[in-house]
Amino acid sequence: MSLADIPPAELPFIPALEPPNGTLSNFLNPKNRADAYIAVAGVFLVVLVVALLSQAAYTVCTHGIGKHMWDVRLIDLLPIITPARVMADITEPSIGLTKLALLLLYYRLFSPSPAVKIAILSGIVFILTVYTTLMFLFIFLDTARTIPLNKTMAVINVATDCYILVLPIYSVVKLYLPKRKKIGLALVFATGLFAVIMSIVGAVYRFQFANDGTDFTWGLLNVILVK
Numbered sequence: 687m688s689l690a691d692i693p694p695a696e697l698p699f700i701p702a703l704e705p706p707n708g709t710l711s712n713f714l715n716p717k718n719r720a721d722a723y724i725a726v727a728g729v730f731l732v733v734l735v736v737a738l739l740s741q742a743a744y745t746v747c748t749h750g751i752g753k754h755m756w757d758v759r760l761i762d763l764l765p766i767i768t769p770a771r772v773m774a775d776i777t778e779p780s781i782g783l784t785k786l787a788l789l790l791l792y793y794r795l796f797s798p799s800p801a802v803k804i805a806i807l808s809g810i811v812f813i814l815t816v817y818t819t820l821m822f823l824f825i826f827l828d829t830a831r832t833i834p835l836n837k838t839m840a841v842i843n844v845a846t847d848c849y850i851l852v853l854p855i856y857s858v859v860k861l862y863l864p865k866r867k868k869i870g871l872a873l874v875f876a877t878g879l880f881a882v883i884m885s886i887v888g889a890v891y892r893f894q895f896a897n898d899g900t901d902f903t904w905g906l907l908n909v910i911l912v913k
Contacts, residue, residue, distance in 0.1 A: 731787045735780045752907040763903070770906075774832070775824045778839060782817030786810060788850055796857040809849055816842055836896040836909070840889035847885040851878040 692700065701711040750758035750766070789810050796802045820839060824832050891908035898905065 750903045755903045778820045836892040840892035844885045847882045
């Protein structure tokens with residue numbers, strides 16, 4: 687029988703290959719080795735983003751960032767004005783992409799649960815919308831007008847990090863697993879608490895920087911360190 691002979695209504699119920707004897711096709715929750723790859727890819731994406739941001743931070747720090755502006759020669763500061771602005775422009779999209787990678791991983795792992803699936807998709811839509819908007823605001827607004835946005839970013843980062851922390855833990859609790867395994871998995875995902883703590887610390891520094899950004903080179907270092 688060719689594909690042309692199969693009624694379209696039956697296609698969703700026909701396996702791509704006839705299962706072995708004694709085996710039934712499982713379209714809803716099959717064994718899937720791709721989850722391990724997605725997890726590894728997500729981790730390496732996070733590492734890559736951190737490495738790129740660290741390199742950019744190192745570059746600006748060698749030109750006066752971390753010192754009081756009155757201790758920095760103007761000629762040393764000028765070469766990093768543009769790179770610092772570019773770094774600010776790409777930081778939030780980079781953070782947003784990292785969070786999207788985690789949510790997509792959760793979608794692969796926990797999507798059989800309708801409530802969790804909706805929560806994950808809502809998070810994806812929210813992060814795409816907000817972080818894309820922030821990216822364009824940083825690109826098209828002048829530097830003076832973007833400084834107050836640090837407060838907005840601080841609040842959003844803390845809120846989304848908490849959301850991303852709670853989602854997998856809630857999902858693990860709902861799984862039909864032995865209690866010991868549930869606790870183990872929950873503890874693994876609870877390592878995301880470190881990200882939440884760093885977001886809170888970062889929020890404090892962002893608010894300080896937004897409230898008094900006069901000594902730019904001094905205040906910016908704290909923000910860079912917790913990004």
